[in-house]
Amino acid sequence: MTKKDFSYFWDDLADDRGARRRYEKVMMFIKKYDPKSKSILELGVGNGNVLKHFSKKYDLHGLDIDKKYIELSKKKIPRANLFVASMHNFKVKRKFDVIFSVYDSLNFLKNLEQWKKTFKNVNKHLEKEGLFIFDFYTPKMLEKAKKWDIFSKEKFGFMQDKGVVKGKRLTWHFSIFEKQKRKNFVLHEYDFHEWIFPVNQVEREIYKNFRILEKLDGETLSRPTKDTFRLLYVCKTSSVNLKRAID
Numbered sequence: 001m002t003k004k005d006f007s008y009f010w011d012d013l014a015d016d017r018g019a020r021r022r023y024e025k026v027m028m029f030i031k032k033y034d035p036k037s038k039s040i041l042e043l044g045v046g047n048g049n050v051l052k053h054f055s056k057k058y059d060l061h062g063l064d065i066d067k068k069y070i071e072l073s074k075k076k077i078p079r080a081n082l083f084v085a086s087m088h089n090f091k092v093k094r095k096f097d098v099i100f101s102v103y104d105s106l107n108f109l110k111n112l113e114q115w116k117k118t119f120k121n122v123n124k125h126l127e128k129e130g131l132f133i134f135d136f137y138t139p140k141m142l143e144k145a146k147k148w149d150i151f152s153k154e155k156f157g158f159m160q161d162k163g164v165v166k167g168k169r170l171t172w173h174f175s176i177f178e179k180q181k182r183k184n185f186v187l188h189e190y191d192f193h194e195w196i197f198p199v200n201q202v203e204r205e206i207y208k209n210f211r212i213l214e215k216l217d218g219e220t221l222s223r224p225t226k227d228t229f230r231l232l233y234v235c236k237t238s239s240v241n242l243k244r245a246i247d
């Protein structure tokens with residue numbers, strides 16, 4: 001086992017078409033609710049595969065907690081302002097028209113306190129009537145992940161991706177078998193943890209900061225059902241303190 005950073009493999013593993021679809025979803029809601037927007041901030045920018053699609057008319061910003069991902073996305077989007085920070089406590093001296101976070105980046109927050117701080121912080125950094133678009137896993141994903149065990153052939157060799165569930169915590173266990181010269185392989189192992197909270201608990205916090213314009217199944221963009229494992233929300237800043245939770 002070596003200490004090669006996971007980001008070294010990420011570009012080969014990442015589904016670029018999936019990232020394009022995530023961009024298209026975000027863009028669709030920007031056009032619908034804030035077509036005049038200019039400044040955009042992505043929380044949890046990863047390898048930049050979503051942010052890179054925005055046209056030059058946008059002033060692009062992105063943050064990630066992992067320096068390696070910021071380095072990776074800087075190479076792809078040199079015109080963007082990309083920085084290392086956590087979404088729950090980042091502080092910049094400006095506001096944005098749109099803030100978005102996709103591909104369950106919010107689920108990487110370790111506890112509900114950090115979710116609360118994130119919503120508050122996003123609210124603080126949005127212009128009046130600014131748009132917040134985000135998705136997250138529902139507890140349905142915990143059920144799905146228990147059965148998740150995928151083995152695939154990749155450019156660098158082979159990969160196994162296994163879901164391990166413990167309470168609210170979902171761990172993605174990656175085993176990467178990197179091909180060497182001749183027929184040898186080197187094994188690299190990585191664990192990524194995500195935390196999944198009941199939807200009503202998360203919504204209670206959303207309502208304290210935002211008006212919900214849309215709540216959809218993040219995969220199909222239709223009404224959520226009992227099988228929805230990823231929810232997508234489109235919100236606007238709200239001056240009204242609504243402490244209402246819906247189910």
Ligand SMILES: C[S@@+](CC[C@H](N)C(=O)[O-])C[C@H]1O[C@@H](n2cnc3c(N)ncnc32)[C@H](O)[C@@H]1O
Binds near residue numbers: 043050
């Ligand atoms: C599943 S990736 C999503 C990347 C990108 N948004 C996409 O759609 O391809 C989640 C990203 O969130 C980042 N992340 C995790 N915790 C974070 C935090 N507290 N603040 C900011 N970024 C975080 C991870 O480093 C990772 O790059």
